[in-house]
Amino acid sequence: MSKKVPHRLYLSEEQMPKQWYNLRADMPNKPEPMLNPATLEPLKEEDLYPIFCEELARQEMDNTTRYIDIPEEIQDFYKMYRPSPLIRAYNLEKTLNTPAKIYYKFEGNNTSGSHKLNSAIAQAYYAKKQGLKGLTTETGAGQWGTALSEACAYYNLDLTVYMVKVSYEQKPFRKTVMETFGAQVIPSPSNTTKVGSEILEKDPNTGGSLGCAISEAVEKAVTTPGYRYVLGSVLNQVLLHQSIIGLESKIALEMLDEYPDIVIGCAGGGSNLGGLIAPFMQDKLTGKASPRIVAVEPVSCPSLTRGRYVYDFCDTGKVTPLAKMYTLGSNFIPSPDHAGGLRYHGMAPIISKLYHDGYLEAVAVEQTKVFEAAVMFAKQETILPAPESAHAIRVAIDEAIKCRETGEAKTILFGLTGTGYFDMTAYNSYLSNTMKTYIPSDEDLERGFSQIPKVDL
Amino acid sequence: MSKKVPHRLYLSEEQMPKQWYNLRADMPNKPEPMLNPATLEPLKEEDLYPIFCEELARQEMDNTTRYIDIPEEIQDFYKMYRPSPLIRAYNLEKTLNTPAKIYYKFEGNNTSGSHKLNSAIAQAYYAKKQGLKGLTTETGAGQWGTALSEACAYYNLDLTVYMVKVSYEQKPFRKTVMETFGAQVIPSPSNTTKVGSEILEKDPNTGGSLGCAISEAVEKAVTTPGYRYVLGSVLNQVLLHQSIIGLESKIALEMLDEYPDIVIGCAGGGSNLGGLIAPFMQDKLTGKASPRIVAVEPVSCPSLTRGRYVYDFCDTGKVTPLAKMYTLGSNFIPSPDHAGGLRYHGMAPIISKLYHDGYLEAVAVEQTKVFEAAVMFAKQETILPAPESAHAIRVAIDEAIKCRETGEAKTILFGLTGTGYFDMTAYNSYLSNTMKTYIPSDEDLERGFSQIPKVDL
Numbered sequence: 001m002s003k004k005v006p007h008r009l010y011l012s013e014e015q016m017p018k019q020w021y022n023l024r025a026d027m028p029n030k031p032e033p034m035l036n037p038a039t040l041e042p043l044k045e046e047d048l049y050p051i052f053c054e055e056l057a058r059q060e061m062d063n064t065t066r067y068i069d070i071p072e073e074i075q076d077f078y079k080m081y082r083p084s085p086l087i088r089a090y091n092l093e094k095t096l097n098t099p100a101k102i103y104y105k106f107e108g109n110n111t112s113g114s115h116k117l118n119s120a121i122a123q124a125y126y127a128k129k130q131g132l133k134g135l136t137t138e139t140g141a142g143q144w145g146t147a148l149s150e151a152c153a154y155y156n157l158d159l160t161v162y163m164v165k166v167s168y169e170q171k172p173f174r175k176t177v178m179e180t181f182g183a184q185v186i187p188s189p190s191n192t193t194k195v196g197s198e199i200l201e202k203d204p205n206t207g208g209s210l211g212c213a214i215s216e217a218v219e220k221a222v223t224t225p226g227y228r229y230v231l232g233s234v235l236n237q238v239l240l241h242q243s244i245i246g247l248e249s250k251i252a253l254e255m256l257d258e259y260p261d262i263v264i265g266c267a268g269g270g271s272n273l274g275g276l277i278a279p280f281m282q283d284k285l286t287g288k289a290s291p292r293i294v295a296v297e298p299v300s301c302p303s304l305t306r307g308r309y310v311y312d313f314c315d316t317g318k319v320t321p322l323a324k325m326y327t328l329g330s331n332f333i334p335s336p337d338h339a340g341g342l343r344y345h346g347m348a349p350i351i352s353k354l355y356h357d358g359y360l361e362a363v364a365v366e367q368t369k370v371f372e373a374a375v376m377f378a379k380q381e382t383i384l385p386a387p388e389s390a391h392a393i394r395v396a397i398d399e400a401i402k403c404r405e406t407g408e409a410k411t412i413l414f415g416l417t418g419t420g421y422f423d424m425t426a427y428n429s430y431l432s433n434t435m436k437t438y439i440p441s442d443e444d445l446e447r448g449f450s451q452i453p454k455v456d457l
Numbered sequence: 458m459s460k461k462v463p464h465r466l467y468l469s470e471e472q473m474p475k476q477w478y479n480l481r482a483d484m485p486n487k488p489e490p491m492l493n494p495a496t497l498e499p500l501k502e503e504d505l506y507p508i509f510c511e512e513l514a515r516q517e518m519d520n521t522t523r524y525i526d527i528p529e530e531i532q533d534f535y536k537m538y539r540p541s542p543l544i545r546a547y548n549l550e551k552t553l554n555t556p557a558k559i560y561y562k563f564e565g566n567n568t569s570g571s572h573k574l575n576s577a578i579a580q581a582y583y584a585k586k587q588g589l590k591g592l593t594t595e596t597g598a599g600q601w602g603t604a605l606s607e608a609c610a611y612y613n614l615d616l617t618v619y620m621v622k623v624s625y626e627q628k629p630f631r632k633t634v635m636e637t638f639g640a641q642v643i644p645s646p647s648n649t650t651k652v653g654s655e656i657l658e659k660d661p662n663t664g665g666s667l668g669c670a671i672s673e674a675v676e677k678a679v680t681t682p683g684y685r686y687v688l689g690s691v692l693n694q695v696l697l698h699q700s701i702i703g704l705e706s707k708i709a710l711e712m713l714d715e716y717p718d719i720v721i722g723c724a725g726g727g728s729n730l731g732g733l734i735a736p737f738m739q740d741k742l743t744g745k746a747s748p749r750i751v752a753v754e755p756v757s758c759p760s761l762t763r764g765r766y767v768y769d770f771c772d773t774g775k776v777t778p779l780a781k782m783y784t785l786g787s788n789f790i791p792s793p794d795h796a797g798g799l800r801y802h803g804m805a806p807i808i809s810k811l812y813h814d815g816y817l818e819a820v821a822v823e824q825t826k827v828f829e830a831a832v833m834f835a836k837q838e839t840i841l842p843a844p845e846s847a848h849a850i851r852v853a854i855d856e857a858i859k860c861r862e863t864g865e866a867k868t869i870l871f872g873l874t875g876t877g878y879f880d881m882t883a884y885n886s887y888l889s890n891t892m893k894t895y896i897p898s899d900e901d902l903e904r905g906f907s908q909i910p911k912v913d914l
Contacts, residue, residue: 091537150839379610380611
């Protein structure tokens with residue numbers, strides 16, 4: 001029998017986690033090491049110092065320390081917008097007429113509009129501590145760029161954001177938000193880097209891509225004294241910082257005498273998913289519990305469900321280290337018809353390994369079904385979800401409907417990563433019935449796979 | 458000595474107010490009654506039934522009931538997005554190097570992005586309870602329209618929103634948010650009403666105005682069976698519903714053994730201000746405490762600081778009842794140079810009366826100073842404020858700076874009514890130094906005053 005459950009549960013500041021949880025410590029098979037793109041040798045911590053600041057390089061390589069203290073300065077920043085609420089979706093349950101209990105962890109209550117701030121502030125903090133002058137990064141939809149702008153404003157660090165040119169032009173308001181926080185936002189490809197200039201020379205009218213923006217941001221960082229590069233997803237360090245999502249969720253559920261039968265997260269690069277599932281996956285890895293853990297990706301960019309588990313580059317420009325991950329090939333770019341976020345070609349190595357080893361399931365969903373779920377959710381729960389988050393909503397609704405059919409009162413937890421205020425073009429396309437679903441053909445995928453480097457380890 | 462203060466304080470559901478507080482009950486001089494525009498006689502409750510639903514008409518006229526129960530259904534809806542946090546602005550205090558303690562009540566954590574939902578859900582509830590089919594309203598910037606769309610979606614009520622045409626064209630995303638919640642959004646003036654058609658005939662290229670949109674929404678409501686009109690500010694009923702803001706704030710401050718020396722709210726129509734100050738004004742009216750209470754308005758639309766306390770229409774089309782209020786004349790429209798919200802020509806009768814009787818102060822601020830405060834606040838507190846809210850931030854900062862100079866550790870409370878995600882055009886104008894400050898000349902004001910009807914009571 002569970003306790004009386006409030007609509008929204010907030011932990012007190014005393015209850016907030018003071019350590020991040022490093023899922024790798026409990027993985028029987030660790031994620032594969034990254035490779036130096038020149039030598040194809042496994043990278044050492046020091047190899048990362050020109051790109052990442054030292055503490056973050058250390059965290060990136062640390063497969064064994066189970067809990068890592070959250071520095072007090074970061075805890076103080078977290079307290080400005082955290083804890084995020086764990087919300088019981090009473091109205092959605094009622095509308096679905098389901099015996100299931102649906103909970104969601106809502107990470108959108110900050111100006112970045114998403115969970116990205118959890119890692120942005122950590123990365124900015126370590127950069128400041130190392131005495132760096134500034135950071136570079138890339139952004140696509142703009143949530144990560146916004147989060148990092150907020151973090152850099154707080155620590156008075158310079159920030160250069162390479163924003164995919166097509167987004168830069170389509171989302172001028174996102175750009176202004178970043179500029180409000182003092183960031184310099186450059187449409188990518190640009191003439192501020194060698195790699196950008198080369199791409200522009202070949203194709204002056206290109207709209208750019210996330211992979212190209214990564215290449216530019218990395219080049220800018222390694223060629224500017226006192227600068228380093230930071231990334232908002234995929235990396236082990238990012239999943240570490242995002243574990244705050246799952247840790248808070250678990251404490252809140254324990255207060256309610258609840259434990260999830262199913263944990264559902266959307267999966268682009270894997271940052272939210274890896275954070276949300278961390279402590280529940282720990283229980284699964286250590287035999288304490290056996291929740292179903294479900295990654296949801298778009299059918300348009302199906303890295304887990306149709307990708308290959310191989311070494312690949314993290315960027316289109318092929319300047320980054322290689323990571324062993326589920327990938328569609330670093331040149332794979334989903335059709336412009338796909339508006340629903342989660343457009344990255346690969347998947348975090350931690351998530352990839354766990355999926356490969358059978359600890360989590362993956363589901364791919366069509367975007368019109370995703371927006372259908374988003375609109376239903378908005379009407380019932382008063383939150384307008386980001387299209388990315390709505391992937392998880394879709395599967396949570398599907399699972400709740402199954403419960404209605406079987407009569408099972410399962411406890412469902414999903415991650416609501418953010419809000420959709422800057423995605424109204426996509427909503428409009430859905431509402432006006434002009435949204436298309438794009439499913440890559442086997443040939444499309446083969447073209448992507450053919451670009452993957454052949455690496456034997 | 459005050460208790461250890463968390464960054465964000467959330468009440469538990471048990472602590473949330475179960476009654477609204479009706480400030481009029483404690484006012485020694487009640488606000489003047491509204492007048493029938495045809496007869497200039499004071500309106501009776503029944504006179505309002507064709508426009509408002511009956512329970513709301515009752516609340517509008519009730520000057521004596523001190524506490525009014527919040528129906529359980531509304532309490533349940535409030536629990537989906539409330540309590541809103543009371544936040545201690547530690548970082549802002551540190552940046553300002555002030556001994557003052559700054560608290561703010563943040564109402565932006567819902568999809569409408571503002572406090573407007575507090576009254577929208579109440580008005581939709583009573584309409585549903587009366588068996589109505591739908592509602593009409595107007596919206597300018599779009600926060601009220603969004604809030605009411607959410608509320609009507611929840612109760613499955615039809616909703617027609619007349620959106621000022623210039624906003625409709627400049628803010629297509631706001632429109633899409635409302636449509637996502639199922640509302641019909643019509644640019645005003647339109648050919649769907651008589652008053653709209655007449656205005657269009659005279660000036661086919663007009664961008665519309667809030668006053669015109671009100672006229673259309675009222676006409677549509679009274680000519681459509683099963684429909685009523687609702688308004689998001691100015692009215693007594695709206696201030697009643699918004700008292701939840703002040704009541705929650707007071708309970709939270711009491712938990713911290715705090716009481717504000719100064720309470721600051723931005724003032725457009727007066728809905729947020731009236732709600733925030735309600736229980737503190739009660740203390741002042743009943744002699745229990747004597748906080749300073751400050752209304753902040755833009756110099757571009759200075760209804761309190763330069764307006765007249767007379768009977769005037771609530772709309773440009775002069776179809777509404779007359780209210781005794783501080784007004785600039787119902788034809789006064791601030792210059793398009795003014796981007797910072799709070800563009801209404803009048804002020805809620807309750808606020809007007811209290812100001813007239815000396816219970817509150819008013820300050821007018823320039824919009825570049827407002828945006829300067831907004832950007833500083835965003836960088837320090839991680840929330841991007843709405844331009845409206847930033848008026849209160851400006852004065853809170855000014856008061857905190859005064860404390861630095863005098864060494865006084867005053868407790869300051871201000872209302873952060875909402876977020877600025879849909880106001881990036883204005884932020885961009887500020888950041889690019891193209892924002893102008895508009896101060897109406899005495900002649901400009903005289904033009905507005907000359908349109909005010911001569912009413913002797």
